[in-house]
Amino acid sequence: MAEISIRQVGKTYGKTTIMQGVDLEIHDGEFVVILGPSGCGKSTLLRLIAGLEEITAGEIAIAGEVVNNLEPRERGCAMVFQNYALYPHMTVSDNIGYALKVAGVPKAERMARIEATARSVGLVEFLDRKPGQLSGGQRQRVAMARAIIREPKVFLFDEPLSNLDAKLRVQMRHEIRRIHNAVGATSVFVTHDQNEGMTLADRLVIMNKGTIEQIGTPEEIYEHPASLYVAGFVGSPAMNILPGTVASSGLSVLLGDGQAVDIRSSFKARPGQLVQIGLRPEKLSITTKAHGLLAAKFQFFEELGSARIYHLEIEDIPVGVVSDLKLALTAGEEVGLAFPPSALHVFDGPSGRSLARAEAAGESRGTDASTTGLSMHGRLL
Amino acid sequence: MIERTPLLNLATHLILGFGLIVILAPIWLAFVAATLTLQEVNAAPVELWPGTHLWANLKEAWVLSDFGPKFVNSLIVAVGVVVGKITLACITAFSLVFFAYRGRALIFWMIFITLMLPLEVRIVPTYAVAANALSPFQALLDVTGMGWLINAVSGVQVSLQWNLLNSYTGLILPLVATATGTFLYRQFFLTIPDELVEAARMDGAGPLRFLWDVLIPLSKTNIAALATIMFVYAWNQYLWPLLVITDRATYGMVVVQLSDLVPDQMTTGGGTPTWHLAMAATLMVMVPPIAIVILMQRWFVRGLINTDK
Ligand SMILES: Nc1ncnc2c1ncn2[C@@H]1O[C@H](COP(=O)(O)OP(=O)(O)O)[C@@H](O)[C@H]1O
Ligand SMILES: [Mg+2]
Numbered sequence: 215m216a217e218i219s220i221r222q223v224g225k226t227y228g229k230t231t232i233m234q235g236v237d238l239e240i241h242d243g244e245f246v247v248i249l250g251p252s253g254c255g256k257s258t259l260l261r262l263i264a265g266l267e268e269i270t271a272g273e274i275a276i277a278g279e280v281v282n283n284l285e286p287r288e289r290g291c292a293m294v295f296q297n298y299a300l301y302p303h304m305t306v307s308d309n310i311g312y313a314l315k316v317a318g319v320p321k322a323e324r325m326a327r328i329e330a331t332a333r334s335v336g337l338v339e340f341l342d343r344k345p346g347q348l349s350g351g352q353r354q355r356v357a358m359a360r361a362i363i364r365e366p367k368v369f370l371f372d373e374p375l376s377n378l379d380a381k382l383r384v385q386m387r388h389e390i391r392r393i394h395n396a397v398g399a400t401s402v403f404v405t406h407d408q409n410e411g412m413t414l415a416d417r418l419v420i421m422n423k424g425t426i427e428q429i430g431t432p433e434e435i436y437e438h439p440a441s442l443y444v445a446g447f448v449g450s451p452a453m454n455i456l457p458g459t460v461a462s463s464g465l466s467v468l469l470g471d472g473q474a475v476d477i478r479s480s481f482k483a484r485p486g487q488l489v490q491i492g493l494r495p496e497k498l499s500i501t502t503k504a505h506g507l508l509a510a511k512f513q514f515f516e517e518l519g520s521a522r523i524y525h526l527e528i529e530d531i532p533v534g535v536v537s538d539l540k541l542a543l544t545a546g547e548e549v550g551l552a553f554p555p556s557a558l559h560v561f562d563g564p565s566g567r568s569l570a571r572a573e574a575a576g577e578s579r580g581t582d583a584s585t586t587g588l589s590m591h592g593r594l595l
Numbered sequence: 596m597i598e599r600t601p602l603l604n605l606a607t608h609l610i611l612g613f614g615l616i617v618i619l620a621p622i623w624l625a626f627v628a629a630t631l632t633l634q635e636v637n638a639a640p641v642e643l644w645p646g647t648h649l650w651a652n653l654k655e656a657w658v659l660s661d662f663g664p665k666f667v668n669s670l671i672v673a674v675g676v677v678v679g680k681i682t683l684a685c686i687t688a689f690s691l692v693f694f695a696y697r698g699r700a701l702i703f704w705m706i707f708i709t710l711m712l713p714l715e716v717r718i719v720p721t722y723a724v725a726a727n728a729l730s731p732f733q734a735l736l737d738v739t740g741m742g743w744l745i746n747a748v749s750g751v752q753v754s755l756q757w758n759l760l761n762s763y764t765g766l767i768l769p770l771v772a773t774a775t776g777t778f779l780y781r782q783f784f785l786t787i788p789d790e791l792v793e794a795a796r797m798d799g800a801g802p803l804r805f806l807w808d809v810l811i812p813l814s815k816t817n818i819a820a821l822a823t824i825m826f827v828y829a830w831n832q833y834l835w836p837l838l839v840i841t842d843r844a845t846y847g848m849v850v851v852q853l854s855d856l857v858p859d860q861m862t863t864g865g866g867t868p869t870w871h872l873a874m875a876a877t878l879m880v881m882v883p884p885i886a887i888v889i890l891m892q893r894w895f896v897r898g899l900i901n902t903d904k
Contacts, residue, residue, distance in 0.1 A: 286797050291797070299788065299793065303809075313799055
């Protein structure tokens, strides 16, 4: 059992605070992905868990034991680094077995475990090579094997796939998930690639400038982003965002060009409130102008094979639509956009926070309240 | 950029050849002189081709300078300096690069400043310390009044004394206490990626384990480079041994002995200068440094081929 409790954790270097008030409960055996842009403090959080950085506020407990003052080796964590961090002068075998050697495991047992671990990641024929003689993917496997062999309670991954080419990245992604399922240790995986995060995670943690923006399953995060920031970060192509003002009736949003979007069925908003409405490209469909809920001007499309990305404009604001229909449209043509009410997101203009959905909408959103609460908490900074 | 211009190639080779001649000519002349007899070496036009007396000259110079024990002395000192220097440099650089502690910058700068004070510049104070290595502590006692206090209380006159003159320790220590090696190592250690240090910490390796298992194997070529430089440096020492060793029979070093063979007013007493013996001795004294360079060069090259990148 290795659940990780992160309570009110902060990190300061000298006078600069780079992380504050981070609360996160990671369950035993869970695969949690920490997602956020470069520089938002993902690595720092991981290194605080690992014990490579000193915790300056709050506490972290692994398997119920507070580890704030424990050395990395006493925390039972293994880490896979972005640049692999293999020992260049040691063979693959020595690299994988180094932790055991340090721990004083007898040679015979060590060799057997190295062999077994190398087999599980497909490295047996490379055991006598030096890291310099391996390809990027193979080095990555060595780094994984080095972590696996210790049979840790917790796996920590710091952007381990970012140096691989696209195809290998997908392959290693599956490999990591397979290993996680086989080993059953708790995994914390850091990445700035939302695709990686969405596909790997049991739960996603979205970070922004040293605080947690939202925690939830990939589906929750995708369907119910707690803020504009999360909405824009997760999903590809990115969510369409249109600024507007809530009409005096409080039942619709007026866009810049005077179009009204009905929000009655989903949200409660103050009249006159500045808002941003969000619509995912996958949830939009193109119809005739008369049938649409919004009017837009077609510009051009990108062919993806399985689908097309149609690029439109609503009063100079680009709007994307993903559709598998092959439509014959001419540039500048006026079309209508349709979408189900549940696809509509409304965010408060100044704060970017998602507006609470009205209960009348009757959708299942069991975790919605908790995620929103957390994100609000995270934004106290 | 790769140029394919035959004319330029020819020019660069000519320059290279010229440089080679400039460097080799004195060595050639020394070798030629070492093969001649006393009469031949003092004949008017300088002889450019070797004679037949090399072996006889070598033997005579060897016996005259008592080179047997002196070579042993020089070797002890050179090896001592190499080992001491590498150990000291490695450990100080390790501390400076991988540990964060109060006063680290200050210590670094203090070491840095010693670069500007080579042994020759501070030779008098260094000699004073060598004459009594504990004199700084004695001074401390005197200044703080501790010596007087102890004397008053116990009646014992404290006078610390540790003489390093006429000893291997005295020869070696001041040559070890320089900053060059520390710098070489520091520069190398700074190139070690943080991730590697952290990987070792995650693997459970403590600092000393990391030093021994990772840093030292990775710095093999640095060690070879530093060892070569320090060996040649220590071997060629003249001024310091001349000063600190008065018991030349027991502790004399070859380079100092060599200077005795070089003819001047005092040694020849107006007689014919024995350049052939001086040159023969020079050849012998040159052998160990050259051997070390050749030996270590193979290491450099191997290290360069095996860059695990
Ligand atoms: N040793 C340090 N001293 C000062 N600031 C640091 C240090 N390490 C990281 N930071 C800062 O902390 C922030 C978060 O860094 P990091 O956790 O590496 O981000 P990420 O992994 O999300 O890209 C960055 O703004 C970075 O500049
Ligand atoms: Mg990072």
